[in-house]
Amino acid sequence: MTLTPIAYTQIPRLDKSLISRASKSTVADLHEGLGAIASRQGLMHTGMRPVWTGAKICGQAVTSYNYPGDNLLLHVAAKLAEPGDVIVATNGGSAQGALWGDMITYYAQKKGIAGAVIDGAARDTGKLREMAFPVFSTAIAVSHPEKRxxxxxxxxxxxxxxxxxxxxxxxxxxDGVLVIPPELVAPAVENAEARAAKEEAFRSKLDDGSSMYELLGLQKDVEACGLQMVENTWRDAQ
Structure with missing residues (x-):
């Protein structure tokens, strides 16, 4: 990262139809679709939570690195973002100086920005909920931000x-926030769609009386772990 303050005006662009397909998948399905390594590398820690329950985001990241207590560069990012983009901002995770609030939400919503992911504080959460604009953050705090x-x-x-x-x-x-590099989006979406279809087929079989134990083929795993099945209660076995 450069030591000089800098703003790049463009980001690499994904095909919009691929983003639309991804938006129809859940974070859980895409997480599984990425595989064991990339899925863990791309999952933000559990402190990153939706400001209001039910919020969903899918779009490309316009990133904003902010000095703690300041959100000047977040406003630059919002100015540069295009409809469908997601503002991803950090100040290192500090709750000092709220990065996001209701007025920038109003502007972002009018502009067609898809949402915001804030590693730091958001505020005006009641209004954000009323506006139904999806915001995820690691903190809620009303602390005043500077713009320097x-x-x-x-x-x-x-x-x-x-x-x-x-x-x-x-x-x-x-369920959380997942970051997918552009080159992994297509396979992640394809795998997520296949997983969703498989689970739908599972539901039909469960409706017909099958058990998850059977459908997942768990008997061999149970045998491999050495589990002992005792036909009695634990008290009677003493």
């Missing part, structure tokens, strides 16, 4: 434990 800088826009940065590059796909729902 320094900071940068559309540079790689660490957000809630995950490296986020400008243009990464951000998918968020009640």
């Amino acid at each position: 800088g320094p900071g940068s826009v559309n540079v790689p940065m660490v957000v809630a434990g995950v490296t986020v590059n400008p243009g990464d796909l951000i998918v968020a729902d009640d």
Whole structure:
């Protein structure tokens, strides 16, 4: 990362139809679709939560690195963002100086921005809920933010434990926030769609009387772990 405050005006663009497909999948399905390593690398820590229950986000990241207690560069990011983009901002996770509030929400909503992911504080949460604008944050605090800088826009940065590059796909729902690099979006979406279809087929079989134990083929795993099945109560076995 450069030591000089800088704002790049563009991000790499994904095909909009692919983003639309991703928006129909859950974070859980996309997480599983990424595989064992990439899924863990891309999942923000559990302190990143929706400001209001039911919030969902899917769009490309416009990143904003802010000095603690300041949100000047977040406003630069909002100015540069295009409809469908997601503002991803950090000040290192400090609750000092709320990065996001109701007025920037009003502007973002009018502009068609898809949502905001804030590693730091959000405020005016009642209004954000009323406006139904999806915001995820690691803190809620009304602390006043300055607008002096320094900071940068559309540079790689660490957000809630995950490296986020400008243009990464951000998918968020009640289960958390997932960051997907552009080159992994297509396979993640395909795998997520296949997983959702498989689970739908499972539901039909469960309706017909099958058990999860049977459908998942767990008998071999139970045998492999050495589990002993005792036909009695634990008291009677003493």
